[in-house]
Amino acid sequence: MNLYRELWSRIGGRPWTYILRDLWHKYEGLCILALVAGGxxxxxxxxxxxxxxLLNFTFGYIAGHLFWEKDYIPDQKGD
Known part of the structure; x- marks a missing residue:
């Protein structure tokens, strides 16, 4: 049983990583402003x-790996 798959299939319908990537590409300016304001x-x-x-490093590490060596596919579905 994959808990993450169970969660994203019920909440959002696809992996949350893909949802975050779509938000980033559609609202990049707002995302940057929110990150700067939060920081x-x-x-x-x-x-x-x-x-x-530690918190700052962790969020940067996670955000960096959301996009590392991945081609952006708008509205990408889960496997």
């Missing part, structure tokens, strides 16, 4: 915490 907000309130650096 500025967290940076202002959590600047003293090591957790901030």
């Amino acid at each position: 500025a907000f967290l940076g202002h309130w959590l600047w003293h915490s090591v957790l901030w650096y």
Whole structure:
């Protein structure tokens, strides 16, 4: 049993990675603004915490791997 497959097939109908990629390509400017605003907000309130650096790195790592060496296919369906 694949829990992730069960979740995305019921919520969204296709892998969430594909949904995020579609959002990025359709609303790139808004996504960038949201990421910068979120980073500025967290940076202002959590600047003293090591957790901030780990959280920042983790989100960057995940976001980078959503698009690494993948061709963009609009509205791509799951396997």
